[in-house]
Amino acid sequence: MTEDLADLYQELILDHSKSPRNFRAIPQCQRVAQGDNPICGDNYTVYVVLDGGVIRDMAFQGSGCAISKASASLMTEALKGKSIASAEALFGRVREMITQGHGDGSLEKLSALAGVHQFPARVKCAILPWHAAMAAMHGKEECVTTESEE
Amino acid sequence: MVENWNEIRHDFPALHQLVHGHPLVYLDNAATTQKPNIVLETLLHYYRHDNANVHRGIHELSNRATTAYEAARVRAVRFIHARESSEIIFTRGTTEGINLVAASWGMSHVKKGDEILLTEMEHHSNLVPWQLLAERTGAKLVFLPVTGGDEGLLDVDRLDSLLFRRVKLFAMVHISNSLGTVNPVSWLCERARKAGVVTLVDAAQSAGHLPLDVQQIGCDFLVFSGHKLCGPTGIGVLYGRQELLNEMPPYQGGGDMILSVDYAASRYKSAPHRFEAGTPDISGAIGLHAAFDYLDEVGRDRIWEHDQLLAACAHHGLKDKKGIRVFGPHAGRAGVVSFMVEGVHSHDVVTVADQKGVALRGGHHCTQPLFHKLGVESTARASFYFYNTEEDVDRLIEVIDEVQRFFS
Numbered sequence: 285m286t287e288d289l290a291d292l293y294q295e296l297i298l299d300h301s302k303s304p305r306n307f308r309a310i311p312q313c314q315r316v317a318q319g320d321n322p323i324c325g326d327n328y329t330v331y332v333v334l335d336g337g338v339i340r341d342m343a344f345q346g347s348g349c350a351i352s353k354a355s356a357s358l359m360t361e362a363l364k365g366k367s368i369a370s371a372e373a374l375f376g377r378v379r380e381m382i383t384q385g386h387g388d389g390s391l392e393k394l395s396a397l398a399g400v401h402q403f404p405a406r407v408k409c410a411i412l413p414w415h416a417a418m419a420a421m422h423g424k425e426e427c428v429t430t431e432s433e434e
Numbered sequence: 435m436v437e438n439w440n441e442i443r444h445d446f447p448a449l450h451q452l453v454h455g456h457p458l459v460y461l462d463n464a465a466t467t468q469k470p471n472i473v474l475e476t477l478l479h480y481y482r483h484d485n486a487n488v489h490r491g492i493h494e495l496s497n498r499a500t501t502a503y504e505a506a507r508v509r510a511v512r513f514i515h516a517r518e519s520s521e522i523i524f525t526r527g528t529t530e531g532i533n534l535v536a537a538s539w540g541m542s543h544v545k546k547g548d549e550i551l552l553t554e555m556e557h558h559s560n561l562v563p564w565q566l567l568a569e570r571t572g573a574k575l576v577f578l579p580v581t582g583g584d585e586g587l588l589d590v591d592r593l594d595s596l597l598f599r600r601v602k603l604f605a606m607v608h609i610s611n612s613l614g615t616v617n618p619v620s621w622l623c624e625r626a627r628k629a630g631v632v633t634l635v636d637a638a639q640s641a642g643h644l645p646l647d648v649q650q651i652g653c654d655f656l657v658f659s660g661h662k663l664c665g666p667t668g669i670g671v672l673y674g675r676q677e678l679l680n681e682m683p684p685y686q687g688g689g690d691m692i693l694s695v696d697y698a699a700s701r702y703k704s705a706p707h708r709f710e711a712g713t714p715d716i717s718g719a720i721g722l723h724a725a726f727d728y729l730d731e732v733g734r735d736r737i738w739e740h741d742q743l744l745a746a747c748a749h750h751g752l753k754d755k756k757g758i759r760v761f762g763p764h765a766g767r768a769g770v771v772s773f774m775v776e777g778v779h780s781h782d783v784v785t786v787a788d789q790k791g792v793a794l795r796g797g798h799h800c801t802q803p804l805f806h807k808l809g810v811e812s813t814a815r816a817s818f819y820f821y822n823t824e825e826d827v828d829r830l831i832e833v834i835d836e837v838q839r840f841f842s
Contacts, residue, residue, distance in 0.1 A: 288454075289785075289786060292785070293840070323797065324796065324812060325798050348779060349780075350782045403785060
């Protein structure tokens, strides 16, 4: 296995893609958004339960590649209990790590996504569930897609 | 024989490189093919020596460019056995060819309540233009079903009952880019002709892979792209039967397609120039000419045999593996093999293969409705051309082994 591949598909990524955490629907959830990558067919629904500006619960469902699924799974773990503002700040740092390659130790488990940087075609996969989560938090109903942001 | 195919690889400079430290195995030929030296040299020679605009100038270079551009049209006639050069329209590619027919022939012949017949295995480029036409005219799309489960064959028994309704046009793919199915286009066109239905054949995946004869197929329109048959990107051919082309209104307006222009109205040239507004892709057409010559020197009958051999090897190698689901016909398939690795998304398959130098395509291959029908989101696809070898198939099988081990 090449070094880059091992960086991309770290143990943690493979684990979360095979056994995603918080992989369920939240019935009657008010904050729901879809994330869609029309080019590769990745499609996720992200559910967010807010309580006074704090994320009480977060879950997702859908299908896609190992990278997008692991990213969604790690995201739900990382964002639970965070305020909207700190969730947004964290997304900013994750995005910087995925697109530019420099993460810092403070991202903990999420730093497993740093290897995506070596694979430009896969950056969208990693970021898609985060966009959907941000849209859900802000009560945007429309489907977010990887194809509108280029 | 095999020595010959290996020798042919020397004609393609892009094949000889390392990708992520491994010799490139290029198996994405259904998306686009690599270009032989002769095509590259022809493009360079044109720009270095003959570059000028066509049909406008009286000067020497313009004459040369015009002569070469029109010679490409004459060569295209021979490539698909059209009757004359007025039946060959240069387009940007298959997609533009279909859009041209939908906009020009479609808007002048299709009315509210009419039907347009397609197959369920069309590429988006032979579906969306007809959806647009249906929206604009109030016509309806009807579909010849795909049957046979993962084999993906046309349910030809249903054809007659669909044709004898209000169908005006039947547009069909010759070779499916996602399944490798080869459709019996001559037979389909014959049935359509008996029902008085106009036909369009999408030959994007077939024109560079097997001998093509539009008169034998009996279609009214046929479209293909140059870049899928060793030619440059940005050039393609629309063949139209002369009787139809001559009564069709222009597609785009502009220079080069007019006889005379007044502030209020204009008179248009006849086909093919009526449909080529503006400066065309001159170098593209000239490069395409070189590609036609090159392919016919290799021999499309031999290319077809080689395609089928490689496809059979790949199909055989993959279908016997545990955890692999292979799509497309069991026999008589084109050089396209789509498959799924159980538990692994196609993009992960493609990423791992790429790291080993094997170029595959992953996704829905622009046939989303077909994949919905098959209950599949995406597949990995290996597609072959004559410069691929049995060793390439071995590398494919090896890399799929690695994918399975890695994600197990």
